[in-house]
Amino acid sequence: MISNLLSHEQFLDSWNRIDGIGPIGSCRPQHFSEMDKGVISLLSQLQTEGERKIFWVIQKHDGISRTEIAELTGLTSSAVTQIVKRLIEMDLVAETETPNTRSVGRNRINVVVSGHQYCSLGIVMRRWDVQWVVTRLDGQLLYTTETLLTGSARENVAATLTQVNGWLSQSGRELVSVGIGIPTFATKSIPIPEFLDSVREQWQVPYVTSSNACYAAFAEERTVVDSSPHSFLYVFAGGGIGGAVVRRRPLGELPDIHVVEAGHVGIDPQGEPCICGNRGCVELSASPIALARAAGIRSLSPTKNELCRVPESLTVKATQDFTYGLTSIANVLDVSDVILGGYDEPVLRHLYGRLPQLMNGHITPSGEPLFIRFSNLGLQAAAVGAAVGAIHGFGVPVSTPLVANQH
Numbered sequence: 001m002i003s004n005l006l007s008h009e010q011f012l013d014s015w016n017r018i019d020g021i022g023p024i025g026s027c028r029p030q031h032f033s034e035m036d037k038g039v040i041s042l043l044s045q046l047q048t049e050g051e052r053k054i055f056w057v058i059q060k061h062d063g064i065s066r067t068e069i070a071e072l073t074g075l076t077s078s079a080v081t082q083i084v085k086r087l088i089e090m091d092l093v094a095e096t097e098t099p100n101t102r103s104v105g106r107n108r109i110n111v112v113v114s115g116h117q118y119c120s121l122g123i124v125m126r127r128w129d130v131q132w133v134v135t136r137l138d139g140q141l142l143y144t145t146e147t148l149l150t151g152s153a154r155e156n157v158a159a160t161l162t163q164v165n166g167w168l169s170q171s172g173r174e175l176v177s178v179g180i181g182i183p184t185f186a187t188k189s190i191p192i193p194e195f196l197d198s199v200r201e202q203w204q205v206p207y208v209t210s211s212n213a214c215y216a217a218f219a220e221e222r223t224v225v226d227s228s229p230h231s232f233l234y235v236f237a238g239g240g241i242g243g244a245v246v247r248r249r250p251l252g253e254l255p256d257i258h259v260v261e262a263g264h265v266g267i268d269p270q271g272e273p274c275i276c277g278n279r280g281c282v283e284l285s286a287s288p289i290a291l292a293r294a295a296g297i298r299s300l301s302p303t304k305n306e307l308c309r310v311p312e313s314l315t316v317k318a319t320q321d322f323t324y325g326l327t328s329i330a331n332v333l334d335v336s337d338v339i340l341g342g343y344d345e346p347v348l349r350h351l352y353g354r355l356p357q358l359m360n361g362h363i364t365p366s367g368e369p370l371f372i373r374f375s376n377l378g379l380q381a382a383a384v385g386a387a388v389g390a391i392h393g394f395g396v397p398v399s400t401p402l403v404a405n406q407h
Contacts, residue, residue: 051086053253055092057072059138062112064112065109069111091114091115092114093115094113095111095112096109096110097110113136113138120176122179122383122384125181125182130149134167138388139384143164144380145160145163158198161199177206177208179386179389180196180208180209182196182210183211196398208394209398210394211259212236213259214258215386216234217257220385221246231247233260233326233330235262235338240283243260245258254394262325262329263287268280282322282324285321292307294310304343307347315352336370337371339375343379
């Protein structure tokens with residue numbers, strides 16, 4: 001079971017391994033200046049650790065004062081004032097004024113992410129479709145669309161690229177980075193290297209790539225309060241089940257995120273064969289698409305309404321299997337906090353509502369009680385995480401030109 005959890009890089013060797021990208025089973029921040037592209041990123045203008053730290057803190061908070069920035073970063077008030085002034089001059093942040101509700105005193109001056117002329121593109125390739133989102137520098141959604149990878153997949157992707165270019169042209173925004181999330185297992189409709197090549201030819205900006213689970217976990221980490229535990233397990237229940245362990249770093253630094261094959265924990269050695277090569281994986285009985293099929297729903301991408309019609313007789317067994325898989329992972333990784341994302345929270349609660357009851361209170365090897373909660377980011381978490389992560393160089397740089405081999 002342990003070998004299943006952390007075997008993402010071995011899986012990569014079995015499908016369309018991409019030369020020039022390297023292993024994508026873990027994510028550490030990259031500096032765009034180190035990328036072999038000859039393309040300068042927007043945030044490469046941030047020359048010092050203080051500038052990068054303050055921009056990250058401002059980006060993570062929806063309006064924050066200079067005093068609060070100093071408290072969170074440990075920098076002096078004068079240093080914060082000077083750095084914020086430079087970020088304003090670069091049009092990366094801006095000041096906003098909040099009315100003072102008290103009878104006396106000045107209005108509160110907050111600092112927020114600006115860059116209204118900039119945007120980043122997040123692309124998530126899944127087994128049957130591709131999700132595209134364009135965000136502001138602070139992660140706010142500007143545009144979203146999807147491409148089906150059924151039928152004429154290549155033509156569909158080409159048409160979507162034309163749509164995205166049309167939106168960028170019409171909006172007048174400058175694209176500054178592209179993040180591409182890819183699945184553990186390749187789609188049959190269009191090879192991943194071919195897909196990456198078709199996207200990479202479009203724009204002269206920095207590109208990074210990682211797994212879908214890493215980018216979804218990155219988006220979730222941005223919502224976690226600063227006093228939260230140092231690490232947590234993020235599990236994404238979309239079509240299948242993916243996951244990542246997030247090792248949080250000091251405030252202002254990007255986290256380390258490593259893929260965990262949460263859907264491929266074996267629960268029945270005599271069970272059905274799985275795409276990973278094993279039998280009886282938890283994904284085969286507890287994933288949303290497995291539950292939909294058991295309920296007679298044949299859609300490759302079940303809707304929220306369809307999943308909410310899955311009967312309790314099916315969800316009870318699935319939740320028990322899921323509980324076994326998640327507690328096993330938590331024991332191996334010795335993490336006490338689990339966040340379950342994927343579909344919207346009401347759907348997750350319908351399918352897995354008994355998980356907190358079954359899991360909370362379980363004691364990890366370090367003696368900490370296990371705690372699970374549901375995310376509210378929804379299915380767009382990975383694409384948003386890819387877009388925002390790309391701004392910071394979070395992922396593996398995609399070389400130019402991209403050379404792909406298939407094994």
